[in-house]
Amino acid sequence: MKTKKTKRLHIRLTEEEYTEIKKRAERFQSVTQYVLSAISDFSDSTVHDRMIAIKLLSEYYVNTEKHLAHIGGNLNQAMRRVNEAAKVAHPTQAMILTDLMPEIRQCHTVCTDLRKELMNFTKETIK
16 A cells, blocks of 8 residues: 655745756656655665766776877877888887887787776776
8 A cells, every 4th residue: 555645845946947857857757756766866875876986987087098098199109210210220120129119019008908998897887
């Protein structure tokens, strides 16, 4: 048996707030159901913690993406110089090919893998 709802809650809203609530409540049976669902979700500590985690992850992702893009740019410049030196048979070509190239390739691989892992982690967290 359902408990009869006899209490009302009156709140004042601006026209914009009212329109926004009505818009967000469209996928619910009623505005009441939307408001109660929002209160329940926000009060649930796991949902609240997840919202905070998503926000922190987003900030981390943006920051890491900037750093990785910067590293990628530097690696591209280094690779261009290595290729230019190889074309003209520069005296340091042997040193570049034996010492620098493996390090550059390894760094590039790590950066690429990190970006993929970060993207996958982000997708899993946001689900």
